[in-house]
Every structure is written in structure tokens, then in C-alpha cells.
Amino acid sequence: MPILTATDLVKTYPEEERPALDHVNLTIEPGEFVTIVGPSGSGKSTLLHLLGGVDRPTSGQVQLYDTDLYQLNETQLAIFRRRQVGLIYQFFNLIPSLTVAENITLPSELDGKPVSEGQLALMLDQLGLTAKRNALPAQLSGGQQQRVAIGRALINEPAIVLADEPTGNLDQHNSQEIMRLLHYANVKQGQTVIVITHDPQVAAQAQRVMTMTDGHLTEGR
Numbered sequence: 278m279p280i281l282t283a284t285d286l287v288k289t290y291p292e293e294e295r296p297a298l299d300h301v302n303l304t305i306e307p308g309e310f311v312t313i314v315g316p317s318g319s320g321k322s323t324l325l326h327l328l329g330g331v332d333r334p335t336s337g338q339v340q341l342y343d344t345d346l347y348q349l350n351e352t353q354l355a356i357f358r359r360r361q362v363g364l365i366y367q368f369f370n371l372i373p374s375l376t377v378a379e380n381i382t383l384p385s386e387l388d389g390k391p392v393s394e395g396q397l398a399l400m401l402d403q404l405g406l407t408a409k410r411n412a413l414p415a416q417l418s419g420g421q422q423q424r425v426a427i428g429r430a431l432i433n434e435p436a437i438v439l440a441d442e443p444t445g446n447l448d449q450h451n452s453q454e455i456m457r458l459l460h461y462a463n464v465k466q467g468q469t470v471i472v473i474t475h476d477p478q479v480a481a482q483a484q485r486v487m488t489m490t491d492g493h494l495t496e497g498r
């Protein structure tokens with residue numbers, strides 16, 4: 278059974294003439310590692326947001342297993358996002374006044390599921406951030422900040438991990454490290470990972486590549 282199914286997904290933003298997504302259909306099996314490539318403005322981020330319950334489509338459906346996301350009310354959708362989806366962005370989106378450890382554990386705390394010290398220590402170790410646990414984001418390099426964002430996305434063990442240009446702001450060495458962490462989540466933890474990227478090297482590391490062009494999604498590159 279697919280983990281994620283998008284059916285006839287259309288998104289037209291207010292004031293925009295053409296739909297950003299034009300009848301997109303997509304099926305993703307549990308444990309897949311998928312990259313989405315395509316020109317700027319083709320609708321990649323819009324698709325990722327709709328797959329993650331971040332925005333609502335104009336029409337069409339997104340299902341996670343048998344939950345129809347957009348039949349949920351706002352409160353149910355917020356709970357769904359916190360528990361099932363790990364989101365990673367190009368510009369990290371960390372909270373500047375919180376430490377590394379606090380940024381990582383915040384989503385779980387908000388969900389009323391405190392993270393144990395052992396769980397946090399293991400995550401910090403995997404991220405190579407043990408020595409930085411009390412540092413603030415401004416005291417970290419870009420690569421370290423993105424590792425914190427990955428920790429925050431993964432600590433809840435979400436079923437799906439959605440990353441929008443996670444290496445877009447990083448050099449090659451740091452990009453490789455971020456991809457290693459995403460592959461680890463995929464292979465070792467069985468999480469389904471979808472990554473938007475402009476980087477051909479990143480795209481080449483996925484089992485499956487899809488291309489977005491003018492709101493249409495096609496298999497392959």
C-alpha cells in the first residue's frame with residue numbers, strides 16, 4: 278500500500294492566472310527516496326507543501342495511508358503535520374533564541390511528548406553536534422544549522438521527511454553530510470524521504486527522480 282498518494286492535485290494561488298500545480302498525480306511507496314527537480318517557479322515547493330499538509334489545494338486529494346489530509350480540520354491537520362511530517366527548508370528556520378538542543382526538542386515538547394535525555398544524546402551524536410548542544414544558531418556554521426534543522430525534523434520519527442532545497446545554501450562537503458543524514462533516515466529508519474533539489478549530484482543519489490515543469494509532474498529527469 279502506498280504511503281502517500283496525490284490525486285488530481287490542483288493549486289491556483291489567488292491573483293495567479295495559471296495553476297502552480299496542474300492535475301498532479303503521484304504515488305510513493307513506504308521507504309522510497311525520491312528527488313524532485315525542475316526549473317524555478319515550476320511548482321516544486323507548492324507540491325511539497327501540499328504533500329505535507331502545510332497548505333490546502335484548490336482541488337484534488339492527498340492521502341497518507343488512508344487518511345485524506347484535506348478532509349481534516351485545521352487542528353487535526355496541525356497534529357498530523359507535527360506527528361507524521363518532518364520538514365526541512367533551505368534557510369534552516371531555527372529559533373534564534375533557543376539552543377541547539379532546545380531547537381531539536383521543541384516540536385516534540387509542543388506535541389506533549391518530551392524527548393528523553395538518551396534520545397537527545399543519540400540524535401546529537403548522529404548529527405555530530407554533541408559539543409554544540411548549548412550553542413545558539415548564530416554561533417553555528419550553515420552546515421551545522423542545517424544539521425540542527427534535520428534533528429528537529431527527525432526527532433519525532435515522522436513517517437515522511439520533506440526537504441525543500443536542503444543543500445541549496447551549503448558547499449559540497451556540507452551538502453554531502455546533509456544527504457548522508459537523509460539517507461541514514463531512509464535506510465536505517467525506513468523513513469520515506471522526498472527532496473527538492475537543483476543540484477544534479479544530489480538528484481543522482483536518489484532511487485527515483487521526478488521532474489516538475491509548469492505545474493506538471495513527470496517520472497524521470
Ligand SMILES: Nc1ncnc2c1ncn2[C@@H]1O[C@H](COP(=O)(O)OP(=O)(O)OP(=O)(O)O)[C@@H](O)[C@H]1O
Nearest residue numbers: 290291293297315316317318319320321322323324
Ligand atoms: N504564496 C504564493 N502566492 C502566489 N503565488 C505563489 C505563491 N507561492 C508560489 N507562487 C507561484 O506559484 C508558482 C510555483 O511556485 P513554487 O515556489 O512552487 O515553484 P518552485 O518550483 O518551488 O520554484 P523555486 O525552484 O524557485 O523554489 C510560481 O509561479 C510562484 O510565483
